[in-house]
Amino acid sequence: MRDLLLAGEIYFLAFVIGMLMAAIIKIMLFVIRRISPENRGAGAKAGQPDKGGGAA
Amino acid sequence: MNLMTLFQGVGTLFYQEPNVVIARIALIILGIVLVYLGKKGTLEPLIMIPMGFGMSAVNAGVLFLSADKIGTLFMDPLVEQTDELMGILQIDFLQPVYTFAFSNGLIACLVFMGVGVLADMGNVLRFPFTSMLIALFAELGTVITFPIARAMGLTMGESAAVSIVGGADGPMVLFASLILAEDLFVPITIVAYLYLSLCYGGYPYLIRLMIPKEMRGMVVKAAKATDITSKEKIIFDIIACTLLCLLFPMGAPLFVSFFLGNAVKESGVLKYMELLENVLLYMATFFLGLLLGVLCEASTLLDPKILPLLVLGILSLALSGVGGIIGGYVVYLINGKKFNPVIGIAGVSCVPSTAKVAQKEVYKINKRATILQYAMGASVCGVITTAILTGLYITMVPLFE
Numbered sequence: 001m002r003d004l005l006l007a008g009e010i011y012f013l014a015f016v017i018g019m020l021m022a023a024i025i026k027i028m029l030f031v032i033r034r035i036s037p038e039n040r041g042a043g044a045k046a047g048q049p050d051k052g053g054g055a056a
Numbered sequence: 057m058n059l060m061t062l063f064q065g066v067g068t069l070f071y072q073e074p075n076v077v078i079a080r081i082a083l084i085i086l087g088i089v090l091v092y093l094g095k096k097g098t099l100e101p102l103i104m105i106p107m108g109f110g111m112s113a114v115n116a117g118v119l120f121l122s123a124d125k126i127g128t129l130f131m132d133p134l135v136e137q138t139d140e141l142m143g144i145l146q147i148d149f150l151q152p153v154y155t156f157a158f159s160n161g162l163i164a165c166l167v168f169m170g171v172g173v174l175a176d177m178g179n180v181l182r183f184p185f186t187s188m189l190i191a192l193f194a195e196l197g198t199v200i201t202f203p204i205a206r207a208m209g210l211t212m213g214e215s216a217a218v219s220i221v222g223g224a225d226g227p228m229v230l231f232a233s234l235i236l237a238e239d240l241f242v243p244i245t246i247v248a249y250l251y252l253s254l255c256y257g258g259y260p261y262l263i264r265l266m267i268p269k270e271m272r273g274m275v276v277k278a279a280k281a282t283d284i285t286s287k288e289k290i291i292f293d294i295i296a297c298t299l300l301c302l303l304f305p306m307g308a309p310l311f312v313s314f315f316l317g318n319a320v321k322e323s324g325v326l327k328y329m330e331l332l333e334n335v336l337l338y339m340a341t342f343f344l345g346l347l348l349g350v351l352c353e354a355s356t357l358l359d360p361k362i363l364p365l366l367v368l369g370i371l372s373l374a375l376s377g378v379g380g381i382i383g384g385y386v387v388y389l390i391n392g393k394k395f396n397p398v399i400g401i402a403g404v405s406c407v408p409s410t411a412k413v414a415q416k417e418v419y420k421i422n423k424r425a426t427i428l429q430y431a432m433g434a435s436v437c438g439v440i441t442t443a444i445l446t447g448l449y450i451t452m453v454p455l456f457e
Contacts, residue, residue, distance in 0.1 A: 003206040010448045011199040022184035
């Protein structure tokens with residue numbers, strides 16, 4: 001019974017860490033794309049205000 | 057002159073225990089069979105050819121080291137005293153490789169660096185939740201085998217080491233068994249590599265058994281191939297590596313090897329890529345196969361625990377395959393029945409073989425269906441989830457022992 005519980009505990013932790021990594025990937029991609037210079041340039045080109053700061 | 061002294065390989069057969077003699081002859085034949093099956097392509101030739109040679113040669117080349125000692129000039133894995141080791145390092149030709157690269161897990165890490173270079177994180181980043189979910193389901197065997205092994209009388213460390221066979225990553229099994237089950241690391245790793253070669257022949261049958269024909273040919277919408285940049289992949293590599301090292305310092309050598317290999321590939325440093333992919337990966341795989349073969353001395357493999365290991369290894373891989381397909385079905389239901397459950401089998405890691413098995417099975421039913429993007433994502437995630445489970449086992453098991 002103890003072994004079964006340990007196996008269950010390990011699987012549960014693996015699921016939590018795995019899903020956490022997937023969430024990190026989503027957040028990371030969102031942040032990178034948000035702050036990348038290419039995206040800021042694209043925004044300015046489309047006639048939107050440049051969110052990236054720079055000279056006022 | 058006594059002929060038995062002149063031809064000592066044969067002569068020693070008359071001085072050893074009958075069970076050892078039978079095992080020696082059986083292993084010589086098995087080695088030859090492995091080389092043949094490797095050449096034929098039934099088993100993985102990169103591992104099986106050196107392993108078969110090592111196995112045959114070490115069991116044939118037995119000699120009288122002294123009046124009362126029989127051994128070989130290959131290596132002595134059981135030597136513990138420093139002075140004795142220094143002597144053996146100067147005599148046994150494979151002892152330096154074993155001592156400085158095998159017993160500390162370096163060889164597993166070198167293979168992992170090469171695997172990192174071969175892996176493409178693009179599909180993991182493109183479909184993170186799908187890939188990770190499938191890969192986690194495909195670890196079913198890695199988890200369920202543990203209590204079964206315990207019930208069969210193995211220690212916690214041995215049970216954990218043989219369970220990791222279900223993760224379908226040879227280097228990971230070697231690394232874990234060196235830490236958790238030092239006495240049984242040879243048979244466990246050999247079982248892993250033998251079954252890894254065989255399971256690709258068995259998984260197509262599992263797919264056909266569990267997934268109806270009309271579902272197997274299902275077309276899955278492909279994503280744009282260029283939407284993930286190298287910069288994003290490298291950032292993921294360093295974040296994932298740091299996070300996993302923080303959580304499981306015991307598994308840090310494996311994590312850093314895998315993610316460093318991948319970062320080298322994405323950074324585009326051609327010289328390093330060539331070094332890892334063309335030199336270190338093949339050199340490490342060659343010596344891994346040869347040393348595993350040489351470690352198959354008759355006396356090592358006469359352990360009564362070998363039979364349960366053979367059963368548990370295949371059980372673990374089969375359960376992981378079943379788990380992967382269940383994962384495929386779960387994603388199929390989550391995605392509103394617009395996902396091909398065959399992709400699930402790719403979660404059983406071992407980049408890129410299982411992904412190829414999945415694509416091949418789909419292609420047989422529908423020539424227009426391409427699932428490789430999703431399958432590769434699940435397959436690479438399989439490496440990560442096996443690394444997570446290995447980290448959990450080697451951290452948690454000693455706490456309960």
